[in-house]
Amino acid sequence: MREVLEGSQAVAMAVARCRPGVVCAYPISPQTHIVEALSRMSRTGELTDCEYVNVESEFSAMSVSIGSSAAGSRTYTATASQGLLYMAEAVYNAAGMGLPIVMTVANRAIGAPINIWNDHSDSMAMRDAGWLQLFAMDNQEAADLHVIAFAVAEELGMPAMVCMDGFVLTHASDVVDVPSAEDIDAFLPPFRPLQSLDVENPATIGTMAGPESFTETKYLQHMRFLDAADVIASWSARFAERFGREAGGLVARFDPDTLDRSATAPPAKWDDVTVIAMGSVLGTLQAAIEPMRAAGAHVRLVGISAFRPFPTQALRDAVGASRNIVVVDRALELGAQGVLTSCVGGALVGTGSRIHSVVAGLGGRPILASSLTAVIQRAIDGDLRRLEFLDLKEGGVPAPSLGATEVSR
Amino acid sequence: MRQVRVHGRGGQGVVTAAEMLARTGFMAGHEAQAIPSFGSERTGAPVIAYCRFDDRPLRTREPVLHPDVVLVQDPTLLVSERVFDGVPDGGVVIVNTEGDADDVRTQAGVDRPGVDVITVPAMRITMEHLGTPRPSAAMSGAYAAVSDDITLEAIQAVYRTRFPGRVGEANARAAAAARAHVAAQLAGEDPEQAAAAAVDAMEVSHA
Amino acid sequence: MTTVHIPFMQTGTLAVGGRLLDLEERSVQSQADRPSSLTKGHRACQGCAEALAARWVMDTAVEESGGKLIVANATGCLEVFSTLYPESAWKPPWIHSLFANAAAVATGIASALRAQGRDDVRVLAQGGDGGTVDIGLAAVSGMFERNDDVLYVCYDNQGYMNTGVQRSSATPPTARTATTPAVGKAPGAPYGQGKSMPKIAMAHEIPYVATATVADLRDLESKVRTAMSMHGARYLHVLVPCPVGWGTSAAQSIALSRAAVESGIFPVLEARDGEIVATHPIRERVDVEEYLRPQARFAHLFKPGGEEGLERWRALAEANIRRFRLTEATP
Numbered sequence: 010m011r012e013v014l015e016g017s018q019a020v021a022m023a024v025a026r027c028r029p030g031v032v033c034a035y036p037i038s039p040q041t042h043i044v045e046a047l048s049r050m051s052r053t054g055e056l057t058d059c060e061y062v063n064v065e066s067e068f069s070a071m072s073v074s075i076g077s078s079a080a081g082s083r084t085y086t087a088t089a090s091q092g093l094l095y096m097a098e099a100v101y102n103a104a105g106m107g108l109p110i111v112m113t114v115a116n117r118a119i120g121a122p123i124n125i126w127n128d129h130s131d132s133m134a135m136r137d138a139g140w141l142q143l144f145a146m147d148n149q150e151a152a153d154l155h156v157i158a159f160a161v162a163e164e165l166g167m168p169a170m171v172c173m174d175g176f177v178l179t180h181a182s183d184v185v186d187v188p189s190a191e192d193i194d195a196f197l198p199p200f201r202p203l204q205s206l207d208v209e210n211p212a213t214i215g216t217m218a219g220p221e222s223f224t225e226t227k228y229l230q231h232m233r234f235l236d237a238a239d240v241i242a243s244w245s246a247r248f249a250e251r252f253g254r255e256a257g258g259l260v261a262r263f264d265p266d267t268l269d270r271s272a273t274a275p276p277a278k279w280d281d282v283t284v285i286a287m288g289s290v291l292g293t294l295q296a297a298i299e300p301m302r303a304a305g306a307h308v309r310l311v312g313i314s315a316f317r318p319f320p321t322q323a324l325r326d327a328v329g330a331s332r333n334i335v336v337v338d339r340a341l342e343l344g345a346q347g348v349l350t351s352c353v354g355g356a357l358v359g360t361g362s363r364i365h366s367v368v369a370g371l372g373g374r375p376i377l378a379s380s381l382t383a384v385i386q387r388a389i390d391g392d393l394r395r396l397e398f399l400d401l402k403e404g405g406v407p408a409p410s411l412g413a414t415e416v417s418r
Numbered sequence: 419m420r421q422v423r424v425h426g427r428g429g430q431g432v433v434t435a436a437e438m439l440a441r442t443g444f445m446a447g448h449e450a451q452a453i454p455s456f457g458s459e460r461t462g463a464p465v466i467a468y469c470r471f472d473d474r475p476l477r478t479r480e481p482v483l484h485p486d487v488v489l490v491q492d493p494t495l496l497v498s499e500r501v502f503d504g505v506p507d508g509g510v511v512i513v514n515t516e517g518d519a520d521d522v523r524t525q526a527g528v529d530r531p532g533v534d535v536i537t538v539p540a541m542r543i544t545m546e547h548l549g550t551p552r553p554s555a556a557m558s559g560a561y562a563a564v565s566d567d568i569t570l571e572a573i574q575a576v577y578r579t580r581f582p583g584r585v586g587e588a589n590a591r592a593a594a595a596a597r598a599h600v601a602a603q604l605a606g607e608d609p610e611q612a613a614a615a616a617v618d619a620m621e622v623s624h625a
Numbered sequence: 626m627t628t629v630h631i632p633f634m635q636t637g638t639l640a641v642g643g644r645l646l647d648l649e650e651r652s653v654q655s656q657a658d659r660p661s662s663l664t665k666g667h668r669a670c671q672g673c674a675e676a677l678a679a680r681w682v683m684d685t686a687v688e689e690s691g692g693k694l695i696v697a698n699a700t701g702c703l704e705v706f707s708t709l710y711p712e713s714a715w716k717p718p719w720i721h722s723l724f725a726n727a728a729a730v731a732t733g734i735a736s737a738l739r740a741q742g743r744d745d746v747r748v749l750a751q752g753g754d755g756g757t758v759d760i761g762l763a764a765v766s767g768m769f770e771r772n773d774d775v776l777y778v779c780y781d782n783q784g785y786m787n788t789g790v791q792r793s794s795a796t797p798p799t800a801r802t803a804t805t806p807a808v809g810k811a812p813g814a815p816y817g818q819g820k821s822m823p824k825i826a827m828a829h830e831i832p833y834v835a836t837a838t839v840a841d842l843r844d845l846e847s848k849v850r851t852a853m854s855m856h857g858a859r860y861l862h863v864l865v866p867c868p869v870g871w872g873t874s875a876a877q878s879i880a881l882s883r884a885a886v887e888s889g890i891f892p893v894l895e896a897r898d899g900e901i902v903a904t905h906p907i908r909e910r911v912d913v914e915e916y917l918r919p920q921a922r923f924a925h926l927f928k929p930g931g932e933e934g935l936e937r938w939r940a941l942a943e944a945n946i947r948r949f950r951l952t953e954a955t956p
Binding site for chain 1: 433436437440441444449450451452453454475476477478479480481483
């Protein structure tokens with residue numbers, strides 16, 4: 010049913026309909042609305058056969074998740090920003106032990122200075138933790154991705170983060186069609202752990218591995234991670250077939266002229282500027298590029314849907330013959346460029362592409378369509394630098410104007 | 419595309435107002451989107467939220483920079499907030515106040531003859547019907563009086579669904595009263611009488 | 626027929642095996658079909674009291690659970706010496722995640738079992754003093770506060786022995802460790818620091834808190850049985866001498882544990898819902914020297930200038946005896 014829902018509510022409904030056995034939560038903005046909603050559902054009976062655990066830190070949230078997933082229950086948690094970093098040790102651990110936990114990351118900046126607003130620094134800090142990272146471009150995809158994430162994670166025995174832009178998506182209300190419980194039941198197989206803590210079949214989980222076996226352990230984890238690309242693509246295709254809309258996948262392609270999302274959109278051409286981004290800025294980019302195309306500009310848009318594993322081949326296919334690349338990046342690799350830019354650069358190595366990094370939207374700075382249009386036009390004109398900060402104000406750190414009205418619940 | 423900006427104060431339900439407005443627009447047949455602005459919560463501090471309607475799915479996530487409609491839930495914000503900012507000629511600023519349009523322009527220190535100013539005693543209407551200072555339904559009612567974007571029926575259905583029972587009904591009455599109040603003003607009729615008649619008509623139809 | 630009088634000196638509180646007892650009174654370890662949950666082949670040091678205590682705790686808990694026990698283990702000696710890939714010395718289902726999170730992992734397991742309706746399977750978490758008193762304290766406290774259905778066992782050897790004998794917040798005053806060397810004006814660990822985890826546990830008013838040592842394994846076993854007969858958060862704190870960290874011979878672990886109890890340094894007690902309900906009375910009080918002198922980590926106390934330290938130890942023992950009424954029988 011299509012209805013207007015806050016992003017967090019849509020995600021909570023989708024998660025509840027995936028029937029998790031254990032949900033655990035520690036509050037941090039901007040993910041709180043999701044776990045608040047789940048806590049209510051666990052009491053109203055909308056979420057049955059589920060233990061909702063209030064823990065004392067994010068570190069324990071991930072640790073409880075490790076225990077419950079290892080004991081064979083479908084497990085969900087959510088966090089953001091400082092919380093993701095506070096649980097970092099357990100984040101790596103869950104991946105190393107092959108536990109298919111699904112976690113929403115309501116993407117938010119990392120302090121200092123403390124900042125509760127959106128960028129991608131938190132997920133990027135965990136990019137090598139061994140988790141799948143699936144990025145939502147809007148609230149519909151955020152809800153859908155959770156269903157796909159459970160399916161993919163459980164098939165692979167690998168945890169998955171669903172990354173959605175904090176506030177920009179979590180707190181915004183959109184028209185969303187949350188998959189029904191019946192449809193999810195028919196789509197998502199029951200959780201059958203590859204290995205679990207079972208008194209009938211006792212196993213030791215989490216042994217020490219010395220120098221003689223650690224490299225091979227990591228190599229196998231790496232190979233499994235490479236397998237993940239096909240599994241993500243396959244479940245996303247099945248999702249599109251059953252639910253009649255695209256979600257997830259490796260990269261998002263867009264129709265050159267309507268800018269509608271379209272898996273069958275042709276690759277970019279040699280004279281196109283290709284804009285690459287991930288998360289909610291893709292929506293603003295759609296809005297910015299559509300009129301540019303109508304006016305004859307050679308611009309294409311490609312979204313990164315799965316940031317981990319990084320979709321090297323799918324990205325190369327979508328970029329096609331285009332060699333003028335603009336990456337709109339919401340996280341900064343200090344002293345270098347945007348984090349996504351580095352990954353795109355790695356994927357396009359040997360193509361001779363000019364890659365421009367446009368760092369945008371750090372710490373909640375709104376990304377304006379007009380600013381994006383101007384940057385893309387400069388790329389077309391050949392005067393965009395290798396690294397630019399969108400809407401950077403010169404002359405030091407500006408103070409907010411008197412009576413600035415940034416307030417929320 | 420139609421873009422709306424809501425000004426209010428922390429505790430007045432500004433974010434909820436934008437969300438309810440999006441639901442109302444959706445029920446009235448549009449695609450809709452509500453975007454709160456975000457920060458550390460302080461009761462009484464100025465708050466802004468945005469809403470968009472369109473007849474095709476909304477893509478952009480940027481804040482509303484050029485609102486066609488501005489809803490000001492608290493007249494004291496006219497002094498501290500630049501509520502006319504970004505409003506193009508032909509836009510509408512709807513203010514909850516006991517004053518008139520000239521008072522609004524004077525308090526805001528803005529002339530802007532190209533922008534319509536609509537006033538409605540939304541807080542008085544809300545306190546009369548609901549009893550708590552959350553004037554979002556009344557403000558929506560005033561909006562429905564000057565635009566086809568939303569309808570009174572959609573407002574009432576949305577509030578009744580979200581707040582079943584007394585609160586939903588009270589909001590439905592406040593919306594009806596505010597809409598009638600504004601409509602009467604524009605028609606040169608007695609707004610107070612019109613507002614009362616609109617509520618009476620609801621009660622008759624419900625009896 | 627002549628009657629043979631068997632000297633039965635070992636029955637009672639200090640007996641270990643109990644093969645001279647009636648079958649039903651014998652310890653788990655004296656039974657032919659004992660679970661051997663921590664089985665042979667592990668790499669613990671000679672004289673490791675943690676290995677001994679863990680075996681008794683685990684076998685008792687396995688027996689009490691009818692063989693349906695899941696264990697979460699913190700990083701530390703116990704984990705390292707028992708599970709070097711590809712071997713494992715554990716028979717029950719067992720998980721090691723991290724240093725600081727055994728209590729939270731156990732909460733997760735207990736939550737999953739509840740969600741699955743498996744009320745027949747029990748959960749035990751265990752760790753050393755570092756994983757419990759220091760780095761894992763928040764998770765342990767959280768588990769207590771929620772009253773999760775977990776028995777948490779801390780094997781306290783009073784320092785970070787796995788990493789080479791550094792000071793923890795369970796290291797006693799004056800003890801020499803690699804990070805509190807016995808040099809300078811106040812040699813060894815400083816006075817006035819450290820935490821009493823049993824008291825912290827009691828402050829959470831959880832259903833059961835107990836302390837025990839390897840000097841009285843029947844007592845340890847009985848406390849595990851009591852704990853396993855209950856639900857909710859339970860805490861057992863076991864003093865486990867470490868020959869490497871304490872600088873003692875492997876043969877002294879039991880005797881030192883006994884001296885710790887009989888000198889008043891380590892009160893053995895049971896508490897329910899935050900109230901002490903039983904203390905183990907000192908049978909034959911010994912001076913703290915009997916506990917301290919065999920340990921190289923306290924050698925500086927027995928050199929010129931060590932008298933002040935010794936006196937402070939005596940004061941500590943006195944305070945324990947007074948506070949916990951260790952010379953009186955439990956009413």
